[in-house]
Amino acid sequence: MGLVAKAPAEALARHWAALGVSPEFTWLRPPEVGGAMVRGRMGGTGAAFNIGEMTITRCALKLTKGGAIGHAHVQGRDKAKAEQAALVDALMQTDLADTVRTAVLVPLADELAVASAARAAKAAATKVDFFTMVRGED
């Protein structure tokens, strides 16, 4: 769920389209855009305080066939993304789970890992290598 929540809407939509299924469902809670208050910790480790909100979209649905229930709480304001995330959640509880995993979740995770690794590699290239000058006195 975390993976689809943070994935760019465009990436999820692309992999969802590649999966090529459109199961029938009924809404338990149609997509709703709202805010979640993000908390931090004083000093990084201490007591909680509020930093500010982030936009999220949530929804819940029930598959017509089998009745599996899918929930989604995804970052941003894209209702289609929330719907796809909830469908993925529901389908992961059906016999389509392996198909969904290989067609949507694995490629999505790979894509995010590649992007993240690219940033980490650029950050690593800016790491300072200190060297000490040898001076005259011992």
Add this chain to the structure above:
Amino acid sequence: MYVAVKGGERAIDNAHAWLAEERRGDTAVAELSVAQIREQLSLAVSRVMAEGSLFDPDLAALAIKQARGDLIEAIFLIRAYRTTLPRIGNSRPIETESMACDRRISATFKDVPGGQVLGPTFDYTHRLLDFVLAADGEVPEAASVSADTGGVPHVTSFLNRDGLIQTEDPDDAPPPDLTRTPLEFPANRALRLQALARGDEGFVLSMAYSTQRGYGRNHPFVAELRVGRVAVEMDIPELGFAVEIGEITVTECETVNQFTGSKTEPPQFTRGYGLTFGHTERKAISMALVDRAMRWKELGEDNVGAPAQDEEFVLSHADNIQATGFLEHIKLPHYVDFQSELELVRKLRAEAAAANAPEAAE
């Protein structure tokens, strides 16, 4: 007598239509897209998210476009939008220890585990205008080297080990929220940090600068400054467990401050903390300095009467939307108020003239 004034509708409509045209500028020049602002003016986007108190880069970019680049106006738009959002929940406190750092530096220890990672910084640039940017220059690809997969521990945790610094013990109790309950004084540290996190960068910077110049000096060192992405988790009641709801970019600054001890506390290093949305390091450092200045009471320090130690003064004036709302409203029609002032001054003058008249006759 109160005279209601109506009218100006046509003038206002025409003014707004012209505003839209001026916003667009010369149509011979290509229009700026929201995505271009999000990607190429990302530090402006960061500031609007931090002070607008809403993490959503697309919305912040849209607000900047709509506000013609006036960032306080853009922050105003975001704050107004924010009020329309139902509050779905509160996150668990983000764990900055597990941040995927773009940048992480320490001004106190050269050889910190995890290293000094400069990231995409203006530091060490020469601040010379780069005319290549005016000429549509292509940027060479930044260097990449294989990255360590090890964690990046907080620098203050090393000092904690030796007991030389105040500890910050975890407490997940729900903090007060100034967007739900109006700010009252004295405010606890959680409220002060929330107010500073959304406070005006310029104001918080100036307050922090004033402590450096001697108005409540607290000898800060930047133990650590880090910028990067952290996961946000939230408990979902329907599921009965916490899930990751997204990933945000934040800037965190921890200062260690010299402290010679007081009646209640032993000599040790004390701490200031800054945490802000986006890549906003000037703001995060400023926040940490002002946070530390306002902790004088709990540390048993003297109140030397410095502005940054006065939480009521700082927190009441840190919010640029409150400030600009009150300031800018005075340019709107005050015809009736002024009319009464005018009457009063005329009356006083007439009275003064009458009082002086007999002398003039003598």
